[in-house]
Amino acid sequence: MIEFTLDGRPASAQEGELLVHAAARNGVFVPTLCHDDKLEPYGGCRMCVVGVEGSPRPLPACATRVIEGMVVSTNSNVPQLQKTLTEMLLSEHLNADPGGRPNELVDLARELGAEAPLILPDAKREPYSDRNRLMGYEPDTCILCNRCVRYTQEVMQCSALSLEGRGPEARIVPTWERSWLDTECELCGGCLSVCPTGAIYEKFLEGAGVEERQLEQTKTTCTFCGVGCQIDLNVDPETKRIVKVTSKPEYVSNEGDLCVKGRFSFNFVHHPDRLTEPLVRGEDGALHPASWEEALRAAADGLKGVIRRHSAQAIGVLASARLTNEENYLIQKLARIGLGTNSVHSCEAT
Amino acid sequence: MDVLRLATVLETMPRERTRLLDNLGRLRREVGPITPELSDALADHMRLRHGDVHEVTSFYSFLQVPVDAVRVCTGPVCDSRGARDRLDGHAIEVPCLGHCDLAPVVLHGDEVVGGVTYSTNGFLLEPDDLRVPPKLSSDDVVERLRGSGLTGMGGAGFPTWRKWDAVLREPGPRVVIVNADEGEPGTIKDRYVMELRPRLLLEGAVIAARVVEATELYIYLREEYATARARLEAALDDYRKAGLLAGLATSLVIGAGAYICGEETAMLESMEGRRGMPRLRPPFPAQSGYLGRPTLINNVETLAHVALILRGDWQPARLWSVSGAVGKPGCYEASLDVTLRELIDGYAGGLVGEPAAIVPGGAASGILPPAALDVPLTREALTEWGCGVGSAAVQVFPKEYSPLRLLAETMRFFAEESCQKCTPCRIGNRALHHVCEELEHGRAAMSRGQVEEWLDAMTLTSICGLGQAAPYPVRNAFERWPELFAPLGPAPVEEPASA
Ligand SMILES: Cc1cc2nc3c(=O)[nH]c(=O)nc-3n(C[C@H](O)[C@H](O)[C@H](O)COP(=O)(O)O)c2cc1C
Numbered sequence A: 001m002i003e004f005t006l007d008g009r010p011a012s013a014q015e016g017e018l019l020v021h022a023a024a025r026n027g028v029f030v031p032t033l034c035h036d037d038k039l040e041p042y043g044g045c046r047m048c049v050v051g052v053e054g055s056p057r058p059l060p061a062c063a064t065r066v067i068e069g070m071v072v073s074t075n076s077n078v079p080q081l082q083k084t085l086t087e088m089l090l091s092e093h094l095n096a097d098p099g100g101r102p103n104e105l106v107d108l109a110r111e112l113g114a115e116a117p118l119i120l121p122d123a124k125r126e127p128y129s130d131r132n133r134l135m136g137y138e139p140d141t142c143i144l145c146n147r148c149v150r151y152t153q154e155v156m157q158c159s160a161l162s163l164e165g166r167g168p169e170a171r172i173v174p175t176w177e178r179s180w181l182d183t184e185c186e187l188c189g190g191c192l193s194v195c196p197t198g199a200i201y202e203k204f205l206e207g208a209g210v211e212e213r214q215l216e217q218t219k220t221t222c223t224f225c226g227v228g229c230q231i232d233l234n235v236d237p238e239t240k241r242i243v244k245v246t247s248k249p250e251y252v253s254n255e256g257d258l259c260v261k262g263r264f265s266f267n268f269v270h271h272p273d274r275l276t277e278p279l280v281r282g283e284d285g286a287l288h289p290a291s292w293e294e295a296l297r298a299a300a301d302g303l304k305g306v307i308r309r310h311s312a313q314a315i316g317v318l319a320s321a322r323l324t325n326e327e328n329y330l331i332q333k334l335a336r337i338g339l340g341t342n343s344v345h346s347c348e349a350t
Numbered sequence B: 001m002d003v004l005r006l007a008t009v010l011e012t013m014p015r016e017r018t019r020l021l022d023n024l025g026r027l028r029r030e031v032g033p034i035t036p037e038l039s040d041a042l043a044d045h046m047r048l049r050h051g052d053v054h055e056v057t058s059f060y061s062f063l064q065v066p067v068d069a070v071r072v073c074t075g076p077v078c079d080s081r082g083a084r085d086r087l088d089g090h091a092i093e094v095p096c097l098g099h100c101d102l103a104p105v106v107l108h109g110d111e112v113v114g115g116v117t118y119s120t121n122g123f124l125l126e127p128d129d130l131r132v133p134p135k136l137s138s139d140d141v142v143e144r145l146r147g148s149g150l151t152g153m154g155g156a157g158f159p160t161w162r163k164w165d166a167v168l169r170e171p172g173p174r175v176v177i178v179n180a181d182e183g184e185p186g187t188i189k190d191r192y193v194m195e196l197r198p199r200l201l202l203e204g205a206v207i208a209a210r211v212v213e214a215t216e217l218y219i220y221l222r223e224e225y226a227t228a229r230a231r232l233e234a235a236l237d238d239y240r241k242a243g244l245l246a247g248l249a250t251s252l253v254i255g256a257g258a259y260i261c262g263e264e265t266a267m268l269e270s271m272e273g274r275r276g277m278p279r280l281r282p283p284f285p286a287q288s289g290y291l292g293r294p295t296l297i298n299n300v301e302t303l304a305h306v307a308l309i310l311r312g313d314w315q316p317a318r319l320w321s322v323s324g325a326v327g328k329p330g331c332y333e334a335s336l337d338v339t340l341r342e343l344i345d346g347y348a349g350g351l352v353g354e355p356a357a358i359v360p361g362g363a364a365s366g367i368l369p370p371a372a373l374d375v376p377l378t379r380e381a382l383t384e385w386g387c388g389v390g391s392a393a394v395q396v397f398p399k400e401y402s403p404l405r406l407l408a409e410t411m412r413f414f415a416e417e418s419c420q421k422c423t424p425c426r427i428g429n430r431a432l433h434h435v436c437e438e439l440e441h442g443r444a445a446m447s448r449g450q451v452e453e454w455l456d457a458m459t460l461t462s463i464c465g466l467g468q469a470a471p472y473p474v475r476n477a478f479e480r481w482p483e484l485f486a487p488l489g490p491a492p493v494e495e496p497a498s499a
């Protein structure tokens, strides 16, 4: 641990800790917009600047590491600078908050009492629309914090989003302004998950009529593959329907990252054709609801019948790619010892 | 697109990311302007993502423009001399082209329309002979630089010996970069050095490389300087033949139209094949620069002075670029404490007409009124006038050119050249440009108090010198020509908070 001074009081930090975290642990909240712990320090939005003794200019707390004896202040001129920077960001939008989506800039402006003193004449960036049905992008809400682009480069390594151009024309677009589907995007939605303003958003939510802030979260495990990503199902409290899936950086197996299936393939849950109980085909050729016990017995009887008539070598076992290692282990046990066949395979092996 | 030609050219292109800018520049020259298809083809060849190449391509002004395009300079000096009248449907508008002594300037492809003439004096006129640099120990050289008092001529004015010493203290391998990206409006001096004394520059660069025991030497040259490029290449050939570059991998890196790449950390990013956006400091380039190696970055003129100092015939002096409403615009060697009047009358052929505003050292150095004609152009004296000496680019604007127009054009320049990375510079400069334009119509887009708060935030929270210094000319104009800003209302009574 190292000692430093924060707003005149003694404080402590871990060796090499970012000032923004050390301040938070010592009870001082420093606002950030472009910072994301998943990404390399960037220091672009400047919202997190704090005074540091000996430095001619305030320093970004998101990119400055605490050193022994540092004297840090978040009062004096810092609140004014935060307010001015917020005003600046607001002046870049005709409507900073179009979709009613959670927007950290709008929250911050409310907290600091900041309003745009003018709207820049070139504020509105050309609208963007494309053919994908999952992710939308509203350029006018974007604050060019570059989090999404840095995520595509540093985490997902798809680089499917670009910070294009320089000066007033600079903007975020998928590669060469193509449809997301025509870039190297895999629709994992990761860029969307780091966007602080909702400029990139889930298209499902458009017109869903739910205030995103009121969604209820239920933590569960993605069932689509053996990685077992931890996810939060976001449920509309009124209709009890899942409206989106999110994840959190502190979830161990996936650190908040997901793939297209985990993030976007949840609609099956509400599909009318979804099976919700075991069915067994009866003498009449139709499927009938059954208990798990009955269903498993029917399956076992069927397998035994095959062994009797054709020997165990007539059976092959194909395991789903969704299974974990442990489940795959049990599957081969079932095949080799239970059924007596060595023909066992997982489709993940190909 | 000629696919066969593309395939042949691609085959010869290296795959290291550090060669991305170079590859893009070559593709543009040898195949055509960079289209999305060319960009993707290069990305596939270099095993980069399509988006990585898109981002970089779009950062520069010229990669998507044909090589034979007509480029009209609308920098402040050219603008004050009617450059915008030369814009027709085909020509593209570009910021200062570094030929302000010939304003208004138009480039057709690589050629300056109307040809290039020089108006100069001093060491620039001496024969550019190749001399073997003296064999001195690193300590000796650093000591002599220290004794000379030489400071950087690129704009920041940092003591040269101190930087060399700092790089030497870091473990190798080390790198030397010559900053030849000259882009500060009004500045023509580095072009004069490279076109007239390329061997003298290389002498300084080779000394720098030896002193800091560098294994690589780069010269980052702005794309618009085709003549300088040819002369540097010829001089490099001479050096190579004379065996003076043995053990030193030397290359020219050609920019692609982005003023900000003259900022040293933006230059490093650009050279590493990314968008030229400045890095956060610390670490400084001397500690961690090109590819993380200790890197010495010096301006062209600085290195020319180094060579002269070690040759033993140097008096403290610098090159002043003088342009605008003067009789003989050009690049003149004069003492460090010369006054505007001495420069203009003694070297630049006197004033033409009545001056209204004088910029002492480049866009961000501030704006002086004619009353300052007898102020010595030293850092100390100019600080009292709220100005800096910058890159010593003196630009004289006649009374027909309103200071408000000058300010509007200056802010437009900053807005368009801002790399976008940080909020205060990206938005502040755009807003100030807008405020000036509205004032030209007598309207107030913001109140004076708000403008002052925004200027403070720009100075204090911008990442690099562009955003930090951009408020200078605005504050100067407020003070010198308050009547122009009357619509904004009264200045705040309380001093705005400062660091
Ligand atoms: C926006 C900006 C643009 C710059 N452009 C140039 C330039 O064109 N040429 C240059 O030598 N230095 C330029 N500089 C200064 C460099 O960052 C750096 O300080 C300089 O190259 C160091 O060399 P010196 O110590 O020899 O002056 C620029 C700085 C800023 C902030």
Ligand code: SF4
Pocket: A151, A152, A156, A158, A159, A160, A161, A184, A185, A186, A187, A188, A189, A190, A191, A192
């Ligand atoms: S959705 Fe995923 S794959 Fe697509 S651009 Fe965003 S981060 Fe990249």
Ligand code: SF4
Pocket: A141, A142, A143, A144, A145, A146, A147, A148, A149, A172, A194, A195, A196, A197, A198, A199, A200
């Ligand atoms: S889209 Fe979102 S994450 Fe990307 S730059 Fe804009 S505000 Fe930031």
Ligand code: SF4
Pocket: A222, A223, A224, A225, A226, A227, A228, A229, A254, A258, A259, A260, A261, A262, A263
């Ligand atoms: S399908 Fe995707 S989100 Fe689900 S567990 Fe596998 S990797 Fe994770």
Ligand code: SF4
Pocket: B260, B277, B278, B417, B418, B419, B420, B421, B422, B423, B425, B426, B462, B463, B464, B465, B466, B467, B468
């Ligand atoms: S001050 Fe301007 S040029 Fe410099 S990093 Fe910030 S946005 Fe880029």
Ligand code: FES
Pocket: A031, A032, A033, A034, A035, A042, A043, A044, A045, A046, A047, A048, A049, A060, A061, A062, A063
């Ligand atoms: S959060 Fe620190 S600069 Fe953006």
